[in-house]
Amino acid sequence: MCYVTKASVGGRLRIPGSAHKTKKKLNLKGHFDELVRMNKVMLPRPRAAILLSILALIAFSSISFEVRASSLEIIQGKIAQFLKRPGIRSADWGIEIVDPTDNQVVLSLNPDKTFKPASVVKVITTATALEKLGSDFKFRTGAYAEGEIKPDGTLAGNLILVGRGDPNLMDPVGDLLPKPTLEELAEKVRALGIRRITGDVVGDNSYFDFNTHSNGWTTQDLKSVYGAPISALSINDNVLWLSARPTQHNQRISVSIEPQTSYFHVRNLGVTGSRKARRTLYARSIPGTRTVVVSGVLPISHRGYWQSVILEKPAEAVATLFKDELVRNGIGVDGTVRVLQYGDMPQEAKRRWTLLAEHQSPPLVKALEIINKRSNNLHAEMLLRTLGAEFAGAGTDEAGLKVVRDFLVEAGIESSHVRLNDGSGLSRDNIVTPRFQTSLLLFLSTRPYFDLFLSTLSVSGTDGTLKHRLASEPLRGTIHAKTGTLNGVASLSGYMTTRSGRNLVFSIFANNFRASVGRIRKTIDEICALFVNLY
Structure with a gap:
């Protein structure tokens, strides 16, 4: 190639x-034979050779130019x-x-x-x-402690997840990361001996200003997957993938989501229809809530239905996913999930946080x-x-x-x-x-x-x-x-x-x-x- x-x-x-083949093969052998014959008679051999080279170069350049021009x-x-x-x-x-x-x-x-x-x-x-x-630049996502870590493995305070613009905390295609970033960070926190967090899991989203979007974007763009919210803590392209499959006629359909998280509550009202039924199934998120409603009919003859739902608050979703990973790794969390946005906390206060674990992305390229x-x-x-x-x-x-x-x-x-x-x-x-x-x-x-x-x-x-x-x-x-x-x-x-x-x-x-x-x-x-x- x-x-x-x-x-x-x-x-x-x-x-x-x-090498590449030229577009047209040019036969110049007779032309150069005549040049050699003439110069053998008229010029000493060294000068003939030099002149021949010059004439050959001019001839090839001229012909190449003419072919290209044509x-x-x-x-x-x-x-x-x-x-x-x-x-x-x-x-x-x-x-x-x-x-x-x-x-x-x-x-x-x-x-x-x-x-x-x-x-x-x-x-x-x-x-x-x-x-x-630079091509070797790496995005850094860190887990920080805001509080003292007790000898019994208790973090007396908050655990902060600091986002710095890594767009690939998950790897849906499977060729970028050895394991999802949040899983990696949760395992590193557990490896430090931490077993309980008395405070909250906080998503620090302040690296970007989350409350703005670009000029020239339409209202439809902002409602579409290709115009998903821009956040320093982002995951899965800031969409929830929902898949549904038929079960038995007149029974509730089967619904699953990716990434799997406690952040969303899925209200499944979808029904399995007959083979000849028309598909009317659709999923929608209720604005201002964490509820996704799935309603309508999915014919029993359909292999399945897939739809993306935009994450309106990506940083909150990421912090919840991180909490889920911590719990899966045997780390209890007494508090809730909250988010720090651009301007919420002065940098001086953040300097008192202690870095516990960090993920570095693959190189920028x-x-x-x-x-x-x-x-x-x-x-x-x-x-x-x-x-x-x-x-x-x-x-x-x-x-x-x-x-x-x-x-x-x-x-x-x-x-x-x-x-x-x-x-x-x-x-x-x-x-x-x-x-x-x-x-x-x-x-x-x-x-x-x-x-x-x-x-x-x-x-x-x-x-x-x-x-x-x-x-x-x-x-x-x-x-x-x-x-x-x-x-x-x-x-x-x-x-x-x-x-x-x-x-x-x-x-x-x-x-x-x-x-x-x-x-x-x-x-x-x-x-x-x-x-x-x-x-």
């Missing part, structure tokens, strides 16, 4: 490993036809594709016009994180893979606030965005027409230009962490949000990119490797379209396929 990496000289891109004319003509199709031509298109070998812009359409980028914003957020935090490949909005927003907390003194969007803007200035990337309001791209108020986006990608290709950044992007036909796009040969594996989708917005930005072995940096944006998003994506993919196959 082809992939792009940074060359050691001049920040250019190259292909490691096996291919480019074909590509540009076909793209012009694509963009004239009914339903496609009414969209606003912005495209810039650059060949970094000679810094040539090979295709440009509205490069300085502003567009809504959708999730392509995640490239900006994750790039800033790699530059500022693992978290960035989830953000870019799976396009996880919550994780991107948590990362933005982590940047603010670490470098601007506050775990807020505003502080995080200041860090991003400073990074762009330091990188020398022109961003006067860019407006950013969040870290995920969910905000409709974000705007970028195609030229800005390709400039950022070109800058990243020169950084020492470029290979790591590239590994976080989806790969065509292979994984992430590109797993089922550009999947046929020879397109599979040739594109590393970030996708973006909102209502009326589709985008793709990243790196591609052509069949001839050239590497291109590209950004394609479509806004305000009336056609289906599937047709727009198909057009974007066709543009990429043209360059992979013909350039």
Whole structure:
């Protein structure tokens, strides 16, 4: 599989490993035979050899340029036809594709016009994180004692769970953590000999400001799984997974939740219906409570029903889960669960806490893979606030965005027409230009962490949000990119490797379209396929 990496000289891109076949085999043997014959007569051997080398270089360069120029004319003509199709031509298109070998812009359409980028914003957020935090940065989640530990194993006081923005306290996929973080911390607390806590289990959520959300998010976003609440203590993407299965006709259905916790009370009113019954089953949380109501009919012929329910108060849920783990490990808790939010307690008071146990996340690049490949909005927003907390003194969007803007200035990337309001791209108020986006990608290709950044992007036909796009040969594996989708917005930005072995940096944006998003994506993919196959 082809992939792009940074060359050691001049920040250019190259292909490691096996060589690539050229697009067209050129037969120049007769031409060079004639050159050799002429120069053997006219010149001494050393000078003839030098001149032959120069002439050969000029001949190959000229032919290569002519072949590429001809291919480019074909590509540009076909793209012009694509963009004239009914339903496609009414969209606003912005495209810039650059060949970094000679810094040539090979295709440009509205490069300085502003567009809504959708999730392509995640490239900006994750790039800033790699530059500022470093690829080896680890999130730290700690258990602290507020009180004295008695010789009999009693903590006379509170146990504090301090969250610092780790988006992966759980590992639903199963390839990130050896065990869930809260289970690990509870076992470490027990290993210290603690058997009883006389106070409360407190979730310290103050690393972020929990009471704010990004500008440009709609009311529907805030009610949806993809717009889940942003919290320094977060778990399971801040949603509860509920699954239901039929039992016997006219009997209550079977309901289970994940993560399993005492935090929620599930009120099961669901009934198993006949084979021909219509499914009406639905789960909803009652606002301001911990109750989830499951009601309706699930036909006996259904294999099951699954639904996500948003955690309105993630930190409280995480602290309750931690208490559950402590009890499972034989540690009694006399008190209740409560939460400390941003500004609730001065830092001076926290310095008197005693660290008992700490979990360190895998290196940052693992978290960035989830953000870019799976396009996880919550994780991107948590990362933005982590940047603010670490470098601007506050775990807020505003502080995080200041860090991003400073990074762009330091990188020398022109961003006067860019407006950013969040870290995920969910905000409709974000705007970028195609030229800005390709400039950022070109800058990243020169950084020492470029290979790591590239590994976080989806790969065509292979994984992430590109797993089922550009999947046929020879397109599979040739594109590393970030996708973006909102209502009326589709985008793709990243790196591609052509069949001839050239590497291109590209950004394609479509806004305000009336056609289906599937047709727009198909057009974007066709543009990429043209360059992979013909350039």
